Amino acid sequence: MENPFSYTGIVKGDAFCNRKTELSELLTFTKASQNILLYSHRRYGKSSLIFKLFERLQRQRPKFNTLYIDLYGTLSEKDFATAALTSLGQIESRLEKLAQLVRGAIQSVKFGVSIDPVSGSPGMSISFDSSYDEAVTVHALKLLGSFSEHRKLVVVFDEFQEIANYKQAGFEKRLRAIIQQHDNISYIFCGSKRHILNDIFTNQNRAFYKLAQSYPLEVIETSHYVAWAKKLFGKAGRKIGADLIEEIVSRCENHPMYVQQFLFYLWEQTHTAIIGKTVAETERKVLQASQNEFFNLWDSLSLNQKKTLKLIVLTNGKDMYYANALQSVGLKAGSQVSRALEKLILSDIVLKNGYYKIQDVMFKNWIRTFSN
Numbered sequence: 001m002e003n004p005f006s007y008t009g010i011v012k013g014d015a016f017c018n019r020k021t022e023l024s025e026l027l028t029f030t031k032a033s034q035n036i037l038l039y040s041h042r043r044y045g046k047s048s049l050i051f052k053l054f055e056r057l058q059r060q061r062p063k064f065n066t067l068y069i070d071l072y073g074t075l076s077e078k079d080f081a082t083a084a085l086t087s088l089g090q091i092e093s094r095l096e097k098l099a100q101l102v103r104g105a106i107q108s109v110k111f112g113v114s115i116d117p118v119s120g121s122p123g124m125s126i127s128f129d130s131s132y133d134e135a136v137t138v139h140a141l142k143l144l145g146s147f148s149e150h151r152k153l154v155v156v157f158d159e160f161q162e163i164a165n166y167k168q169a170g171f172e173k174r175l176r177a178i179i180q181q182h183d184n185i186s187y188i189f190c191g192s193k194r195h196i197l198n199d200i201f202t203n204q205n206r207a208f209y210k211l212a213q214s215y216p217l218e219v220i221e222t223s224h225y226v227a228w229a230k231k232l233f234g235k236a237g238r239k240i241g242a243d244l245i246e247e248i249v250s251r252c253e254n255h256p257m258y259v260q261q262f263l264f265y266l267w268e269q270t271h272t273a274i275i276g277k278t279v280a281e282t283e284r285k286v287l288q289a290s291q292n293e294f295f296n297l298w299d300s301l302s303l304n305q306k307k308t309l310k311l312i313v314l315t316n317g318k319d320m321y322y323a324n325a326l327q328s329v330g331l332k333a334g335s336q337v338s339r340a341l342e343k344l345i346l347s348d349i350v351l352k353n354g355y356y357k358i359q360d361v362m363f364k365n366w367i368r369t370f371s372n
């Protein structure tokens with residue numbers, strides 16, 4: 001049997017573990033056309049959950065339409081409008097008809113045919129002539145609205161934090177004005193940059209203030225992982241002890257992608273009995289696989305930030321300001337730590353929750369093992 005575990009990209013089918021509560025809650029919100037801000041740390045499973053939700057929505061009666069708009073890499077309002085319009089192909093597969101509809105709403109639009117590199121099927125590519133202006137966003141969003149006239153629609157903007165990079169003044173206001181008119185659409189704003197998203201949605205001076213119900217996505221419970229992993233090993237006639245799975249989950253602090261990665265490697269091993277040794281060896285592989293990513297992150301930090309991360313590793317994020325703790329990592333004053341922490345928290349590398357914690361458990365272990 002092929003390895004059922006996967007740690008790259010969106011997971012579906014057997015590789016998707018539980019999330020039953022989240023699915024049922026999101027289903028309730030979307031049925032009521034509520035807007036949702038779905039956020040979590042990186043690789044917790046937001047996008048996978050969205051696609052699972054879409055599967056459920058498509059089975060509902062009366063039916064729902066769903067649109068997934070990936071904003072990753074978009075730099076401007078124009079890119080935003082292009083992504084929104086292109087996504088309409090997910091609902092209207094007749095390209096002629098779609099082109100006609102879009103042209104009816106926006107004159108300056110140009111069409112081409114693009115071939116989806118994954119599926120090989122033809123899709124619509126969209127561009128604008130130089131006369132692009134902000135009214136296009138309004139028309140594009142109104143067009144989304146027209147798709148919700150006869151059937152409820154769920155629109156997901158994934159990587160929504162990208163809009164913070166757009167330079168066009170008034171973009172958020174324009175977006176809000178239209179979104180508020182769409183009673184039959186549930187908008188889901190998804191992303192992982194907690195500080196940026198929080199500012200967009202909870203800052204009273206910004207247009208998106210209280211526009212969406214906040215839905216933080218947490219890690220998956222240990223008992224859910226155990227049942228799921230046992231079943232997948234069982235399908236191949238293999239036995240895996242609950243204690244081994246629990247050991248892995250705890251080492252990964254329940255992080256969905258890391259748990260998958262551990263289980264992926266474990267599947268490739270023939271002996272699964274020796275707990276300590278197996279898990280430690282697997283962790284070394286995981287750390288090795290992430291070397292480049294961690295090195296790049298480490299290199300991007302200032303010297304005091306690096307020292308502060310080491311201090312967190314050393315003290316478990318408690319009592320960090322004692323003179324001997326500071327000295328052991330070569331820091332002179334508490335003020336250096338405070339300044340470094342401020343930056344590390346803002347970039348979501350460190351969390352403060354009573355004590356300080358390095359968000360990515362494997363990055364923490366990498367610092368402990370490899371950094372010097």
Ligand SMILES: Nc1ncnc2c1ncn2[C@@H]1O[C@H](COP(=O)(O)OP(=O)(O)OP(=O)(O)O)[C@@H](O)[C@H]1O
Pocket residue numbers: 006007008009010011015016017018019040041042043044045046047048049192256257258260261
């Ligand atoms: N329900 C799940 N069950 C098991 N593994 C999961 C689940 N959800 C996510 N994962 C694991 O986490 C990885 C990342 O999932 P996904 O891309 O959905 O997360 P994300 O939060 O959208 O990530 P990003 O922050 O990079 O956008 C998957 O490849 C998979 O290994």
Ligand SMILES: [Mg+2]
Pocket residue numbers: 046047048158
């Ligand atoms: Mg994602």
